[in-house]
Amino acid sequence: xxxxxxxxxxxxxxxxxxxxxxxxxxxxxxKEPLPARNWSFDGMFGTFDRGxxxxxLQVYLEVCASCHSxxxxxYRNLSGIxxxxxxxxTIAAEFEVTDGxxxxxxMFERPAKPSDRFVSPFPNDNAARAxxxxxLPPDLSLMVKARKGGADYLHALLTGYKEEPPAGVKxxxxxxxxxxxxxxxxxxxxxxxxxxxxxxxxxxxxxxxLATDISTFLAWTAEPELEERKSLGIKVLLFLIVLTxxxxxxxxxxxxxxx
Amino acid sequence: MSNKxxxxxxxxxxxxxxxxxxxIDESVGSGYPTPKNLNYWWNFGSLAGIVLAxxxxxxxxxxxxxxxxxxxxxxxxxxxxxxxxxxxxxxYIHMNGGSMFFILVFIHMFRGLYYGSFKEPRExxxxxxxxxxxxxxxxxxxGYVLPxxxxxxxxxxxxxxxxxxxPIIGDYIVTWLWGGFSVxxxxxxxxxxxxxxxxxxxxxxxxxxLWALHVHKSNNPAGVEIKSSEDTIPFHPYYTMKDLFGxxxxxxxxxxxxxxxxxxFGEPDNYIKADALVTPAHIVPEWYxxxxxxxLRAVPDIxxxxxxxGGVIAMFGATLVLMLLPWLDRSKVRSARxxxxxRQLFWVFxxxxxxxxxxxxxxxxxxxxxxxxxxxxxxGTVYYFAHILIIIPLVSILEKPIMPxxxxxxxxxxxxxxxxxxx
Numbered sequence: 152x153x154x155x156x157x158x159x160x161x162x163x164x165x166x167x168x169x170x171x172x173x174x175x176x177x178x179x180x181x182k183e184p185l186p187a188r189n190w191s192f193d194g195m196f197g198t199f200d201r202g203x204x205x206x207x208l209q210v211y212l213e214v215c216a217s218c219h220s221x222x223x224x225x226y227r228n229l230s231g232i233x234x235x236x237x238x239x240x241t242i243a244a245e246f247e248v249t250d251g252x253x254x255x256x257x258m259f260e261r262p263a264k265p266s267d268r269f270v271s272p273f274p275n276d277n278a279a280r281a282x283x284x285x286x287l288p289p290d291l292s293l294m295v296k297a298r299k300g301g302a303d304y305l306h307a308l309l310t311g312y313k314e315e316p317p318a319g320v321k322x323x324x325x326x327x328x329x330x331x332x333x334x335x336x337x338x339x340x341x342x343x344x345x346x347x348x349x350x351x352x353x354x355x356x357x358x359x360x361l362a363t364d365i366s367t368f369l370a371w372t373a374e375p376e377l378e379e380r381k382s383l384g385i386k387v388l389l390f391l392i393v394l395t396x397x398x399x400x401x402x403x404x405x406x407x408x409x410x
Numbered sequence: 411m412s413n414k415x416x417x418x419x420x421x422x423x424x425x426x427x428x429x430x431x432x433x434i435d436e437s438v439g440s441g442y443p444t445p446k447n448l449n450y451w452w453n454f455g456s457l458a459g460i461v462l463a464x465x466x467x468x469x470x471x472x473x474x475x476x477x478x479x480x481x482x483x484x485x486x487x488x489x490x491x492x493x494x495x496x497x498x499x500x501x502y503i504h505m506n507g508g509s510m511f512f513i514l515v516f517i518h519m520f521r522g523l524y525y526g527s528f529k530e531p532r533e534x535x536x537x538x539x540x541x542x543x544x545x546x547x548x549x550x551x552x553g554y555v556l557p558x559x560x561x562x563x564x565x566x567x568x569x570x571x572x573x574x575x576x577p578i579i580g581d582y583i584v585t586w587l588w589g590g591f592s593v594x595x596x597x598x599x600x601x602x603x604x605x606x607x608x609x610x611x612x613x614x615x616x617x618x619x620l621w622a623l624h625v626h627k628s629n630n631p632a633g634v635e636i637k638s639s640e641d642t643i644p645f646h647p648y649y650t651m652k653d654l655f656g657x658x659x660x661x662x663x664x665x666x667x668x669x670x671x672x673x674x675f676g677e678p679d680n681y682i683k684a685d686a687l688v689t690p691a692h693i694v695p696e697w698y699x700x701x702x703x704x705x706l707r708a709v710p711d712i713x714x715x716x717x718x719x720g721g722v723i724a725m726f727g728a729t730l731v732l733m734l735l736p737w738l739d740r741s742k743v744r745s746a747r748x749x750x751x752x753r754q755l756f757w758v759f760x761x762x763x764x765x766x767x768x769x770x771x772x773x774x775x776x777x778x779x780x781x782x783x784x785x786x787x788x789x790g791t792v793y794y795f796a797h798i799l800i801i802i803p804l805v806s807i808l809e810k811p812i813m814p815x816x817x818x819x820x821x822x823x824x825x826x827x828x829x830x831x832x833x
Binding site for chain 2: 195293297301375376380381391392394398405
């Protein structure tokens with residue numbers, strides 16, 4: 152979806168767009184259609200499957216969090232997927248944050264509190280690149296909203312790795328072949344494998360299951376308001392339909408002498 | 411002043427000093443005579459006014475929680491979405507309200523085209539309307555920059571760069587617009603300031619629009635002027651009630667998107683924070699700009715005019731040329747109901763606008779069944795201008811219209827006889 156260019160190239164591309172000579176970066180390689188999946192949060196009455204979204208949190212913490220940040224989400228927000236206060240405190244306390252300055256003017260380390268945002272794996276983008284072969288693992292907070300296809304795309308990406316690229320496709324240094332990644336070359340190695348985590352609720356951790364759970368969790372981090380939005384929306388629409396029906400009757404009555 | 415309401419001593423006291431009650435009554439009340447035959451296409455003006463008010467109300471609340479700084483803008487919008495009480499609701503109403511505003515105004519404008527509402531003596535009413543449309547586009551463009559996502563940034567870069575097409579001073583103008591040498595913090599700051607200002611400019615224009623409207627009253631589907639009191643009914647309760655019902659239907663449509671498909675009109679890329687070093691694969695504007703975007707890209711190099719300058723002239727010209735319509739269309743008959751050829755061409759024009767929008771959403775070098783989108787866009791652009799500048803004047807002279815009814819009341823009765831006056 153995104154093609155990294157130098158700033159000057161970008162300006163050239165823009166000029167090209169206007170003068171019609173541009174060839175906007177297109178996925179040169181194969182482009183498979185996204186399989187549409189059924190998600191618990193789809194539809195007008197959709198909610199996040201509590202089991203799946205909590206398992207997804209576990210996948211994030213044990214797998215994704217080693218490279219990907221989740222900067223927009225606070226530990227306290229986890230109450231939105233059914234975690235109890237003490238569970239949230241336990242999770243937060245596993246991470247260290249820098250606070251301060253204290254009365255002596257010194258910065259100090261302390262365990263994270265529920266009010267803190269998810270602690271990022273790297274102190275800054277350069278450190279993240281340095282540890283990842285030059286590639287920057289993007290923040291995952293809004294990932295589901297920031298990609299066409301949303302959770303479908305995420306699931307397809309996580310299960311779309313091929314060990315060998317098709318004949319004729321040459322991969323760059325350290326790159327891997329993924330059917331659904333734009334351009335098909337991805338720097339992230341396949342993050343999921345069977346039994347990559349041991350689910351607390353005993354669910355079998357197949358790649359398929361892991362991908363479903365993490366996609367559900369990231370759908371929640373992108374739209375934590377979804378359940379409240381949809382349930383309020385049903386009430387608003389019902390109210391408006393009844394109101395509009397009554398307004399129509401009133402309109403007919405007012406206009407009766409004109410027809 | 412026959413209204414019983416005015417017997418109230420307090421009302422009387424105020425009215426004597428400030429005749430606000432009679433003003434309201436004569437503007438939108440029982441004292442404002444309105445053609446009795448308006449159909450539901452006449453609901454869209456008042457709906458657009460209501461959405462303007464909704465946009466201002468939600469916008470003021472958003473501004474209380476938004477930070478116009480390149481380092482914080484994106485995060486402050488997410489804070490609104492996550493931490494501000496019902497912030498997601500207010501933002502989604504504002505975000506989708508922009509699209510709704512354009513849907514309503516497009517319908518309002520096409521209605522004016524179909525029923526000849528721009529014709530004498532409503533030329534200024536129409537021209538002020540086009541000015542409102544221009545102000546809306548400027549406001550929407552600047553508003554889209556504020557969340558500081560990838561499309562915000564790159565959209566702003568593409569559109570502000572268009573001004574560099576102006577000969578000699580173009581580059582200076584772009585630097586002046588940016589307040590620097592690229593779209594950056596000064597640009598975001600001024601766009602925020604102007605995005606807050608422009609809606610009030612629109613309010614002012616709407617006031618003048620209504621002022622002009624109330625002089626000669628609404629046009630109507632028959633396109634004949636009001637001739638007697640038999641042709642009219644009081645705005646209140648008839649049209650207040652009809653508008654309220656229309657508002658209910660519209661709110662169902664609007665709220666469906668707000669609650670169940672809030673990002674339907676948006677681009678996923680705008681949930682990625684702006685990055686000057688990463689260009690999105692496809693820079694596309696908001697849907698309501700797509701026909702204009704197609705026109706911008708359709709123009710090739712013509713003689714000494716570069717494609718870029720030509721495209722900019724065509725894009726702005728596409729809206730400005732609408733102001734000439736009252737003089738381009740010389741037909742004395744207003745309503746397309748009585749103009750068989752114009753009526754068909756109206757729909758051709760409507761489809762042409764849809765095609766231009768579809769072309770605008772695609773990359774110009776993409777291909778549709780062997781036909782490059784560029785060609786489709788060029789054909790659509792040629793037809794757009796030919797329709798307004800050549801076809802409308804020619805048809806208005808050559809066409810033989812059907813005789814319109816003698817009066818509005820004759821138009822609403824099957825036998826052509828005058829109706830009884832309303833009780």
